[in-house]
Amino acid sequence: MLSVSIVVPSYQGxxxxxxxxxxxxxxxxSCDWEVVVALDGxxxxxxxxxxxxxxxxxxxxxxxxxNRGRAFTLNEGFAHASKAILVxxxxxxxxxxxxxxxxxxxxxxxxxxxxxxxYKNNYPSTAYSKAYGTIxxxxxxxxxxxxxxxxxxxxWGGNCxxxxxxxxxxxxxxxxFRQYGYEDVDWGYRLAALxxxxxxxxxxxxxxxxxxxxxxxxxxxxxxxxxxxVRFNLKHGLTNPAKDSSLWNSLVDFTASFAGKGxxxxxxxxxxxxxxxxxxxxxxxxxxxxxxxGVNEATKAK
Numbered sequence: 388m389l390s391v392s393i394v395v396p397s398y399q400g401x402x403x404x405x406x407x408x409x410x411x412x413x414x415x416x417s418c419d420w421e422v423v424v425a426l427d428g429x430x431x432x433x434x435x436x437x438x439x440x441x442x443x444x445x446x447x448x449x450x451x452x453x454n455r456g457r458a459f460t461l462n463e464g465f466a467h468a469s470k471a472i473l474v475x476x477x478x479x480x481x482x483x484x485x486x487x488x489x490x491x492x493x494x495x496x497x498x499x500x501x502x503x504x505x506y507k508n509n510y511p512s513t514a515y516s517k518a519y520g521t522i523x524x525x526x527x528x529x530x531x532x533x534x535x536x537x538x539x540x541x542x543w544g545g546n547c548x549x550x551x552x553x554x555x556x557x558x559x560x561x562x563x564f565r566q567y568g569y570e571d572v573d574w575g576y577r578l579a580a581l582x583x584x585x586x587x588x589x590x591x592x593x594x595x596x597x598x599x600x601x602x603x604x605x606x607x608x609x610x611x612x613x614x615x616x617v618r619f620n621l622k623h624g625l626t627n628p629a630k631d632s633s634l635w636n637s638l639v640d641f642t643a644s645f646a647g648k649g650x651x652x653x654x655x656x657x658x659x660x661x662x663x664x665x666x667x668x669x670x671x672x673x674x675x676x677x678x679x680x681g682v683n684e685a686t687k688a689k
Contacts, residue, residue, distance in 0.1 A: 504591025543575025613681020
């Protein structure tokens with residue numbers, strides 16, 4: 388079994404880190420392992436929390452004292468990781484007790500692959516989670532597992548692993564992805580471009596204490612993601628597939644001009660009074676339109 392470094396980028400994550408470290412303390416493995424937490428200018432007591440955990444898990448803490456973005460923080464963490472397998476584990480995850488053992492066994496068996504575990508999103512009981520979040524999560528996972536294996540790099544995210552040798556071949560995360568989104572997709576694309584196979588492993592689906600718990604929050608992230616997708620496509624000379632001229636797509640394009648947190652807040656206000664089918668479609672419209680708004684804004688700015 389190969390040794391494992393768990394690399395955790397974190398910003399203002401003290402409450403989440405407590406849950407993550409508790410889960411890592413319960414790992415059942417014979418591997419040599421460590422947890423490398425890279426703080427991105429956190430001022431919420433994260434450093435003090437981590438200091439209190441040093442005798443409970445094998446912990447390395449990197450704290451540069453300034454906010455530089457997730458890609459920079461990931462690169463700092465991976466640079467200080469010392470083991471043969473490098474796992475990216477975001478600070479809002481709660482891994483199962485066999486988490487380290489599974490990553491190690493899979494990459495010991497085939498050191499050339501990249502391994503991805505999808506999220507099992509853990510929502511508070513909100514109108515958004517009932518109307519949209521849990522339903523779309525199930526749909527997303529089903530589509531991911533049925534997707535073309537050659538396209539599964541697109542699921543590279545906050546719960547994944549490669550060997551140190553593979554990481555060095557691909558190189559660092561691109562720090563030009565400064566705001567939310569696509570630093571992970573970009574890395575997965577570069578991995579696949581080297582001919583490396585990306586494997587979605589159902590046993591590594593991991594509890595994720597999701598940040599977007601309202602329509603407003605989800606729309607904000609969708610808008611950022613839309614902006615980042617333009618940067619990604621420009622970097623790699625890619626284009627999105629042309630959309631058909633359906634009534635739905637026309638409605639998304641119209642709504643994109645004003646979609647965002649404000650529209651999300653209005654929908655969150657309406658959700659408790661709406662039939663389930665209407666609520667699902669309304670949130671879906673707002674999220675898709677917010678993403679399209681981000682695409683439109685980034686395209687105009689380029």
